[in-house]
Amino acid sequence: MIESHATTQEVHGHRALQHHFENMEQQREAGTIGMWVFLVTEIMFFGGMFLAYALYRNMFPAAFASASNHLDITLGAVNTGVLILSSFTMAMAVYFTQVGKQRPQIIALVLTLILGLAFLGIKAVEYHEKYTDRLIPGHLIPGASFGPAVQEHDQPMDAHKLHLLPGATLKQVEMFYWIYFAMTGMHALHMIIGAGLLIFLIIWSMKGRFDPEYHGPVEVVGLYWHFVDIVWIFLFPLLYLLGRHFEH
Amino acid sequence: MQPIESFEVPAPSKVNYINAQYGLKSWLLTKDHKRIALLYLASITFFFFIGGIYALMIRLELLTPQGDFLQSTTYNKVFTQHGIIMVFFFLIPSIPATLGNFLIPMMIGAKDLAFPRINLLSWYVYLVGGLITIYALLAGGVDTGWTFYTPFSTTFSNSYVVATGLGIFINGFSSILTGLNFIVTIHTMRAPGMTWFRMPLFLWSHYATSLIMILGTPVIAITILLLAFERVAGVGIFDPELGGDPILFQHLFWFYSHPAVYIMVLPGMGVISELVANFSRKNIFGYSFVAFSSIAIAVFGFLVWGHHMFVTPQSVYAGMIFSFLSFAVAIPSAIKVFNWTATLYKSSISYDTPMLYALGFIGLFTIGGMTGLFLASLATDVHLSDTYFVVAHFHYIMVGGTLMAYMGGLHYWWPKITGRMYPEGWGRFSALVIFVGFNLTFLPQFIAGYLGMPRRYHAYPPEFQVFNVLSTAGASILGFGMLIPAIYFVWSMRYGRHAEPNPWHLPGLEWRTQSPPPTENFEVTPIVTWEAYEFAPPEETEVVGRFGPELERT
Amino acid sequence: MSEHIVSVRVYITIFLALLVGTALTVAAAFFDFPWRLNTIVALTIAVAKATLVVLYFMHVRYSARLVWVIVASALFWMGILFAFTFSDYFTRHWLSTGY
Numbered sequence: 050m051i052e053s054h055a056t057t058q059e060v061h062g063h064r065a066l067q068h069h070f071e072n073m074e075q076q077r078e079a080g081t082i083g084m085w086v087f088l089v090t091e092i093m094f095f096g097g098m099f100l101a102y103a104l105y106r107n108m109f110p111a112a113f114a115s116a117s118n119h120l121d122i123t124l125g126a127v128n129t130g131v132l133i134l135s136s137f138t139m140a141m142a143v144y145f146t147q148v149g150k151q152r153p154q155i156i157a158l159v160l161t162l163i164l165g166l167a168f169l170g171i172k173a174v175e176y177h178e179k180y181t182d183r184l185i186p187g188h189l190i191p192g193a194s195f196g197p198a199v200q201e202h203d204q205p206m207d208a209h210k211l212h213l214l215p216g217a218t219l220k221q222v223e224m225f226y227w228i229y230f231a232m233t234g235m236h237a238l239h240m241i242i243g244a245g246l247l248i249f250l251i252i253w254s255m256k257g258r259f260d261p262e263y264h265g266p267v268e269v270v271g272l273y274w275h276f277v278d279i280v281w282i283f284l285f286p287l288l289y290l291l292g293r294h295f296e297h
Numbered sequence: 298m299q300p301i302e303s304f305e306v307p308a309p310s311k312v313n314y315i316n317a318q319y320g321l322k323s324w325l326l327t328k329d330h331k332r333i334a335l336l337y338l339a340s341i342t343f344f345f346f347i348g349g350i351y352a353l354m355i356r357l358e359l360l361t362p363q364g365d366f367l368q369s370t371t372y373n374k375v376f377t378q379h380g381i382i383m384v385f386f387f388l389i390p391s392i393p394a395t396l397g398n399f400l401i402p403m404m405i406g407a408k409d410l411a412f413p414r415i416n417l418l419s420w421y422v423y424l425v426g427g428l429i430t431i432y433a434l435l436a437g438g439v440d441t442g443w444t445f446y447t448p449f450s451t452t453f454s455n456s457y458v459v460a461t462g463l464g465i466f467i468n469g470f471s472s473i474l475t476g477l478n479f480i481v482t483i484h485t486m487r488a489p490g491m492t493w494f495r496m497p498l499f500l501w502s503h504y505a506t507s508l509i510m511i512l513g514t515p516v517i518a519i520t521i522l523l524l525a526f527e528r529v530a531g532v533g534i535f536d537p538e539l540g541g542d543p544i545l546f547q548h549l550f551w552f553y554s555h556p557a558v559y560i561m562v563l564p565g566m567g568v569i570s571e572l573v574a575n576f577s578r579k580n581i582f583g584y585s586f587v588a589f590s591s592i593a594i595a596v597f598g599f600l601v602w603g604h605h606m607f608v609t610p611q612s613v614y615a616g617m618i619f620s621f622l623s624f625a626v627a628i629p630s631a632i633k634v635f636n637w638t639a640t641l642y643k644s645s646i647s648y649d650t651p652m653l654y655a656l657g658f659i660g661l662f663t664i665g666g667m668t669g670l671f672l673a674s675l676a677t678d679v680h681l682s683d684t685y686f687v688v689a690h691f692h693y694i695m696v697g698g699t700l701m702a703y704m705g706g707l708h709y710w711w712p713k714i715t716g717r718m719y720p721e722g723w724g725r726f727s728a729l730v731i732f733v734g735f736n737l738t739f740l741p742q743f744i745a746g747y748l749g750m751p752r753r754y755h756a757y758p759p760e761f762q763v764f765n766v767l768s769t770a771g772a773s774i775l776g777f778g779m780l781i782p783a784i785y786f787v788w789s790m791r792y793g794r795h796a797e798p799n800p801w802h803l804p805g806l807e808w809r810t811q812s813p814p815p816t817e818n819f820e821v822t823p824i825v826t827w828e829a830y831e832f833a834p835p836e837e838t839e840v841v842g843r844f845g846p847e848l849e850r851t
Numbered sequence: 852m853s854e855h856i857v858s859v860r861v862y863i864t865i866f867l868a869l870l871v872g873t874a875l876t877v878a879a880a881f882f883d884f885p886w887r888l889n890t891i892v893a894l895t896i897a898v899a900k901a902t903l904v905v906l907y908f909m910h911v912r913y914s915a916r917l918v919w920v921i922v923a924s925a926l927f928w929m930g931i932l933f934a935f936t937f938s939d940y941f942t943r944h945w946l947s948t949g950y
């Protein structure tokens with residue numbers, strides 16, 4: 050910062066330098082810190098929901114385990130893999146921008162976008178399953194208010210029926226699904242926003258906007274994408290895995 | 298070293314940020330922080346006016362014990378909307394979005410905030426949130442109180458809770474973006490030599506404010522969103538039918554909304570620090586204490602929210618912790634008050650309008666803070682909860698604190714913002730009228746509340762009428778007092794005396810450029826070699842005003 | 852301070868570690884740990900995975916101290932939100948008068 054009193058050549062150095070910054074270094078630093086501060090707000094935003102989750106899971110352990118066991122662990126695990134892979138390709142996109150390789154950079158960004166959309170597709174399949182099992186809480190969806198079939202002990206096992214553990218009530222299961230949809234829905238919304246940002250990045254990359262000296266936007270979107278990945282890293286065990294050990 | 302003399306103010310040029318471009322488009326698409334500050338100033342004044350009309354209706358209704366002016370349901374909406382408009386659309390953005398926006402880049406010697414486009418975006422977000430809220434008010438209004446307590450807001454209220462909630466949710470992002478911009482700007486855009494401890498205290502307090510904005514606002518955003526969805530879905534996490542706890546809403550709400558009080562008052566404290574030091578022409582007493590007390594308020598402010606829930610099923614053990622910490626959070630505020638008074642001691646005070654507001658702030662904020670301690674004690678609060686004592690207490694902080702500081706700051710920087718002087722005589726007169734009117738409005742409410750008059754009712758037992766008549770009379774004086782500056786500010790923009798670059802003869806960076814400033818604030822990036830509030834010794838005060846040949850006359 | 856470029860090898864290693872972590876957390880979920888430790892195990896693995904992402908994918912390991920402070924403060928405030936809210940819920944039944 051102190052050495053920001055730059056010479057004239059440096060000030061007019063790069064075409065992407067905005068007028069109110071002294072040099073590229075200051076501009077990049079501001080962008081990165083800005084995104085990190087924004088991620089702090091995101092952490093607090095999700096934090097409110099994690100708090101509600103922790104509170105009610107602590108209050109209704111049996112119902113939360115029963116409800117969680119009904120989620121599709123395979124799809125959840127596959128989606129975790131997809132998202133981690135997309136984080137990797139995003140990291141590679143930043144890397145290729147840093148070293149100035151435009152073609153691999155575009156490929157990495159496109160891969161990230163495809164993987165992000167794949168995640169959303171799988172999520173949609175899961176949501177649809179919950180819809181047919183009538184697990185969408187309240188009367189959010191007109192004509193399909195909450196009312197899953199409950200697995201009785203004397204009946205043959207049916208994957209579409211809800212198996213209630215001792216001590217669990219259907220109302221408390223509804224609470225789990227409310228939180229499930231709130232958290233995964235908000236996460237999916239962030240994925241959609243991220244996908245939109247990626248499309249902008251791809252267009253700009255194809256126009257050759259980025260180079261080793263100027264790649265703030267790629268880096269900053271990368272940070273956002275990794276953050277969304279981290280949220281899922283927590284959501285997956287907390288929502289999908291919490292009651293599996295009760296099952297046998 | 299005599300910093301003021303050593304600094305050359307460029308010869309006044311005719312081009313400044315106001316006349317650099319013309320036309321509506323040049324304002325609506327501007328990325329200049331100074332113009333955005335003016336956009337905020339206009340829209341905030343508009344919302345203040347709406348909130349003021351609601352206040353007027355409340356005071357009219359309470360003139361008599363019977364509910365003869367408004368029906369109870371209408372009254373519920375009126376006080377709710379007064380609170381929502383004043384808190385979310387006036388008090389929270391007031392000083393940061395106008396004075397902060399205008400001054401932060403200038404005080405650190407930068408050309409603009411770090412993200413000018415995000416700054417403009419935040420104004421549009423504010424506007425969209427505000428318009429949605431106004432739509433909700435016109436469509437039928439809300440009656441939940443500005444606090445939106447569940448289960449009334451989720452299950453029982455028939456008013457426009459979702460639309461209002463959406464407006465507040467969207468408005469929250471404006472606050473977040475402003476806070477983010479300030480933090481990044483203060484970290485990365487300071488001019489060479491502008492170290493953290495050379496920064497004016499206005500910047501420290503805005504930094505602390507921004508911390509609260511980015512850490513607290515997201516929590517209220519998600520809370521309001523969950524509440525809206527709960528209304529739409531018919532069930533939700535605050536719904537006892539699903540085993541939910543309505544008190545959880547209060548936890549999440551006050552996690553933001555107590556610190557939000559500091560979003561309102563911390564920037565005011567920053568303004569007061571500037572005024573006290575500059576109008577007593579003395580370095581602030583204990584600079585680093587005042588600076589760090591801002592940060593301390595931001596941190597400790599997050600640890601006390603439970604004091605709003607002493608009469609709920611909240612655990613008494615949690616209540617004890619929250620009570621203790623609420624007493625503790627008074628310490629950093631008290632540090633500021635003591636340091637301000639110590640600064641005033643044996644200094645040469647000039648009683649110009651901004652300083653009158655500053656002195657008013659110190660007195661009123663102290664009363665507001667001390668009465669807060671009554672409410673922070675568990676047992677006393679059981680008696681005082683939801684009475685007019687609470688109403689009086691927080692108005693002393695929000696109006697006696699924030700509004701006073703806002704008015705003081707507006708007068709102080711008005712020459713810089715507009716390039717014109719306001720009429721000093723009228724300024725002093727209206728400051729006194731506002732001070733008197735304010736006290737007459739809210740002092741009686743302490744007594745009425747202490748005697749047991751509950752808040753949020755449109756009718757009350759006749760024995761409280763004397764306090765309410767006094768209060769309404771005071772409110773009329775206060776309203777009249779607010780009209781005077783509104784008129785002369787507008788008047789001065791065209792007819793006021795032209796302001797010099799440095800009408801108050803002060804060392805701060807914002808005074809070392811022309812009034813109004815050019816678009817990029819400074820002709821060259823300044824290099825800071827002096828401390829904040831570094832005044833020349835008293836015997837040299839004659840030369841303090843010397844800037845350049847054309848200003849010698851002053 | 853010019854920026855640090857993380858090598859491709861590091862990225863691949865982290866990616867594989869994250870996959871292993873995912874497999875581990877799924878496997879651990881079906882195992883009945885004593886003393887209700889399942890949640891602790893799951894959260895530990897999740898925190899480890901998140902830390903890898905933050906340190907390497909998000910370059911915090913090579914970033915300025917300010918970024919560390921920002922990350923830490925977010926976690927600290929999350930801690931405040933949780934600790935003080937639970938200080939209410941965990942002590943509500945201490946008084947047997949009840950409601």
Ligand SMILES: [Cu+2]
Nearest residue numbers: 555602604605
């Ligand atoms: Cu409070």
